[in-house]
Amino acid sequence: MVGEISARMSQETVAAQAMLTRFAEWRGREPESVAADTTYGNGEFLQWLADRGITPYMRTRDSIHRKNSPFYGPERFTYQPESNSYRCPAGQQLNYGGRNQRNRTYAYIGTRKRCGACSQKAQCTTGAFRFLAIHMDEPARQRARELANTPEFAQAQRQRKKVEALFAELKNQIGLRRLRLRRLKFVREQFFLAAVAQNIKRLVRFLSQGPRSILPATT
Template sequence: MRRFVQGADRGQSTLLPECLDDWVADDNPVRVIDAFVAGLDLAELGFGGVEPAGPGRPSYHPAALLRLYIYGYLNRVHSSRRLECEAGRNVEVMWLLARLAPDHKTIADFRKDNGPGIKKVCARFVEVCRKMGLLATASVAIDGSKFKAVNNRDKNFTRGKVERRRTQLEESVARYLAQLDTADRQEPSEALELKKTRIKERLENLTVEMAKLAAIEQQVLASPDQQISFTDPDSRSMATSGRGSGVVGYNVQTAVDTENHLIVAHEVTTSGSDRSQLANIAQQAKAVLQADTLDVVADRGYFKGEEILACEQSGITVTLPKPMTSGAKASGRFGKQDFAYLPDEDVYRCPAGEKLKYYYTNEEDGQKLRNYWTNACKTCPLKSKCTPSPQRRIKRWVHEDVLERAQARLDKNPSAMRTRRETVEHPFGTLKMRMGAMHFLCVTLPKVATEMALCVLGYNLTRVLNIVGMKPLLAAVRA
């Protein structure tokens, strides 16, 4: 006779109490979390409450709360209230905390008050990975991704948004005034009077909205970047890859190891652009890897001469494509790339074979530019394909050779962009899936950075478990 697997009777008593350790398998990740936190000197890392306080109610040791948060971010449980529930019903958490059950306020305050220490814990796990030989290749891919903040888009204002909102309000006022004029020309009635009363109420509300908008505009103009957010004051409106789309949030930069796809370094920024982020995150990655030199691959969004130069001066070799922003090329004329630079003669050779020689140096946007041209343009048969001006002038940055070397590396290794995409975009997808709705729970940059450090720690821990398994990692954290 067929039957289902039968469960135990809930009312059945057991002869001896079961040991909690029997419920946690030897290859359960909570054992790694426990051993990793046990090997940390929390006082040295800057955690508060390591020593018991004076008389009064005893506090929780920070090691217990740190274990709880690492477990939570490893298992997509970020909320302090949900972590409070897990401590009372999850056998793994009961084992990890030795049956401690802190309330959600205590849990939330720990994350809020120990941001610097939590970031150092994330960095300490990267050190463990390096000592295990998982970061032996001094090569990283760098990219940034936008993460949504708690701040709603309706609670973020820029100059453009204020102007658009004012236009909408003015159009609404004009529409209601026109309706009042129409009503005044009609025969009086009770229904008409009710309609006019409603219109006047709406006009009063619009007047209040206009006054609020004027006050918001003053705050926007007083802000350094002419943008304000009310829920999370540090969050900023940022464009995303989708046309016409955007997000109010943060731009997270990561440097990912090209061999094992571990996040070597990361930083949360309030800048929506990646152009000024390359040198900073690359230098952080180089310091973490303790390498004399570092190979970096990034996309065209990071192309900025000063950043590439700073990397080269720090022993960092960058490979990235140059954005195609030439107006001449877009108009069907020769671009700067069609002019060959001859370093021995310090001249440019144009497509017609003429040489553009150097005349003078000027400064634009903080860059020193050398200017080259030739007087043979007037009689050149290719002039219509080159320039509408009397002369075609070429400007060369004094450190242009740095950019040329970066382009040469890309030409030599065209698969570098594919390597970048396969390396750095996978961790972002995993991180966002781990965060559930792809947004932060905390507000202000320091707290968001703490939350991101926990996310990165959870990702790296999962990645190492998948690469080497439980026993080697457990042995490494206990060493």
């Protein structure tokens, strides 16, 4: 993290890519998995991980919205590659309507005739017809959603919290809420010194425990 401390919120995934690339160069292999919070659960980063065979243990950025939405999510719609369309839960077709390059999504649209008389319309949309936005990296996002329901995901998130606790200690106990120096090289030095203080605390705690008693062997 020290090498990427200047990253802004909008650049966090770029910083993560740089750190993972350095890890691969150092160890000669990609990491098996990455655990992170929802900030990193965007389609571009998830696809970047998928291209490298890295398992993503993070929720997609739309997870909270989907959880609270009373309407059918994109996972309830079935893609039909032969016609480049989607079939809704009621069996009706949503035709391709173009793409939004800025949001990196493809649009699939129902019709007033099909949606208006549908018995499941209340579970699908409040509009005259259903508009379905599918992210260009939707397969990678769907893979992340599936992983979020596995025991491995829960274990990875528990491990992540241990790391997060160290950053909370730096911020709340060691006083690293604000940087006191300017220029990146001085900021790095401040982080290194804070990390040294953190490790010394643990060393003192370890040494103060005294020798551990060895239980006699039993037969």
